[in-house]
Amino acid sequence: MDTKFDEIQTHRYSRHIMLPEVGKKGQDKLLSSKVLCIGSGGLGSPVIQYLTAAGVGTIGIIDDDVVDLSNLQRQVIHGGNIGRPKVASAAAFVKRLNPDVTVIPMEMRLDDGNVGDIIPDYDMVVDCSDNFATRFMINDACVLTGIPLSHGSIFKYEGQVITILPGSGPCYRCIFEQPPPKEIEQSARRTGVFGVLPGVIGAIQATEVVKYLIGIGELLVGRMLYYDSLYMTFDEISIQKNPKCPVCGKES
Numbered sequence: 001m002d003t004k005f006d007e008i009q010t011h012r013y014s015r016h017i018m019l020p021e022v023g024k025k026g027q028d029k030l031l032s033s034k035v036l037c038i039g040s041g042g043l044g045s046p047v048i049q050y051l052t053a054a055g056v057g058t059i060g061i062i063d064d065d066v067v068d069l070s071n072l073q074r075q076v077i078h079g080g081n082i083g084r085p086k087v088a089s090a091a092a093f094v095k096r097l098n099p100d101v102t103v104i105p106m107e108m109r110l111d112d113g114n115v116g117d118i119i120p121d122y123d124m125v126v127d128c129s130d131n132f133a134t135r136f137m138i139n140d141a142c143v144l145t146g147i148p149l150s151h152g153s154i155f156k157y158e159g160q161v162i163t164i165l166p167g168s169g170p171c172y173r174c175i176f177e178q179p180p181p182k183e184i185e186q187s188a189r190r191t192g193v194f195g196v197l198p199g200v201i202g203a204i205q206a207t208e209v210v211k212y213l214i215g216i217g218e219l220l221v222g223r224m225l226y227y228d229s230l231y232m233t234f235d236e237i238s239i240q241k242n243p244k245c246p247v248c249g250k251e252s
Contacts, residue, residue, distance in 0.1 A: 046198065
């Protein structure tokens with residue numbers, strides 16, 4: 001696809017086009033790409049915001065929640081939409097920010113019955129979910145269908161990001177073989193979260209997506225980036241592919 005940029009688009013994406021690694025060719029790739037964002041809350045908000053601004057042509061958004069006042073401390077795209085479905089609020093934000101982007105809002109919960117039908121329609125998936133069961137399901141579906149995945153998660157003041165390229169590195173189950181006990185996860189979900197934290201982690205996820213779609217730089221494949229906002233430190237953890245991984249291992 002060779003997009004002919006009109007005057008407005010040339011101006012809108014001028015700072016991308018100026019970059020030799022991106023240029024018109026890279027911007028054209030973004031405009032023709034399809035990305036699925038699972039979750040439009042704390043992590044999903046910055047991911048949706050920056051992918052829209054970058055000109056990713058189609059963004060699918062899955063979420064079954066509604067906007068609550070307590071969300072607005074960190075979910076920056078939902079202001080003025082209390083009580084509205086998050087996917088509708090997110091879709092309205094996308095349309096206001098960039099008319100070049102087609103948004104596909106899906107007010108639903110991703111589950112074993114629909115994940116295999118939805119994910120293959122996209123070039124990359126961004127996991128912005130908030131529970132382990134969904135994270136494992138997304139990972140497994142992406143690995144089995146060969147769809148690249150950006151995983152991000154947050155807890156209190158800390159966050160982590162890893163990029164999963166099926167066949168080229170470890171997957172989420174190589175790191176965590178099984179979800180933690182339900183009582184531990186339920187306890188974790190009742191804790192607070194530093195409001196600016198998901199903005200940092202979500203922006204890193206969006207960075208990985210844009211780099212992958214354009215084909216530039218080095219991705220966080222086999223590397224988990226760990227961020228501690230209290231002490232303003234970034235650590236990189238090397239992750240090895242597990243040959244006994246039940247999803248991507250040689251013995252699976």
